[in-house]
Amino acid sequence: MRLVAEALAVARGGRPILEGVSLAVPAGGALAVVGPNGAGKSTLLRTLAGLIRPLSGAIRIEGDDPEIPPRERMHLLGHLDAVKSALSVERNLAFARDVLGGEGDLSEALERVGLGRIADLPGAALSAGQRRRLALARLIAAPRPVWLLDEPTAALDAGGQALLGRLVGEHRARGGMVVAATHAELGFEGGATLDLGASAARSGPRQSSTTTLPTASTVTSLEP
């Protein structure tokens, strides 16, 4: 499998945000999307997930059943954690798993992200970091090959960040693909970087290609 996006152009509210963004993430690959605030990192991830329709360009997962839309192969961890305050932690995860069509074990996933002991607590009682961990549990409970992570380390403590690193590592070892928008150094081994750059909307086409693992990390962000 390979996640491919070609010449994406996206505008929000009539203003161009992304132009000519192409990327390819091979199985087991990781792509870090960097750039200053407002460069369009979140927009790119939402576009990849099919939540925003691009003006032009195409997104596909090569080597996948062409009948299945790419969004059904993707996880999107956005700024919003989709946690209902009135429902228990486990019930929240159960909804996310079932709506995404996952089959994973709930308590196992909660145990894995360190929320096993508070599975009965209502969502309202969770801290920002715990909500984030609950969102991470979705990745385990409903396995999907493409993870789109938007600032995944936000609100996570050191343990949580290490956990995220392990989850991403295991996911890639299984042949999964990860695209992460980030300011922090995520330390993805052998990943590529896509720099949306300061001149985000003004610059010409940008490209990023990731090398297949396990070759050493190559960072290709080609500014013409």
Next chain:
Amino acid sequence: MRTPLGAVLSRDLALARGGGAGLGVMFFLLVVTLTPFAIGPDLALLARIGPAILWLGALLASLLGLDRLLQADHEDGSLDLMHLAPAPLELQVAAKILAHWLATGLPLVLAAPLFGVMLDVGPEVSVRVALALLVGTPALACLGAVGAALTVGLRRGGLLVPVLILPLAVPVLIFGVAACDAARGGWAPLSVLAGLALGYAVLGPVAAAGALRLLRD
């Protein structure tokens, strides 16, 4: 339930149980209680306009909670999750409408014959009112979902939904009240109401999902 649609339905029912489900019935009761105070103790008049009062009360009560039907999911990111689900958004919205109706519409239907007693509506007419509401309230819920979808990003959308919805609810109200009139006899108004409900049941989720997609971009 392990399917995406089942997940949406059972979660929304669980959330509705958490609170707010009884609010609609209370509001309905208040409208029915206030009417005799406004009109005066004319039992004959009350009995005559009783079905209309019950319908108006149910119509207004069914507007409660519509503003949060989709907005809550929009604000906390659940809608994004639903967009990634392996099920059409239209059907997921339909599941949400069904849950909303079960939690707020069905109690109104069950309460209507009870409240009819307060307006001196006879037993036969009471049953007709309940039957008409049973057919009509799903149509109102489907209409409401469209309004809720259109105002999903607006902070004060709650006030806008009734303004958008009520004009479209006029046919439902006309045939709903007509179906309660025992003297007029026959089931023709109820059949028209059922037709309206079926039409709205198809159009509502499709229009609401379309609006959600449009606003998401």
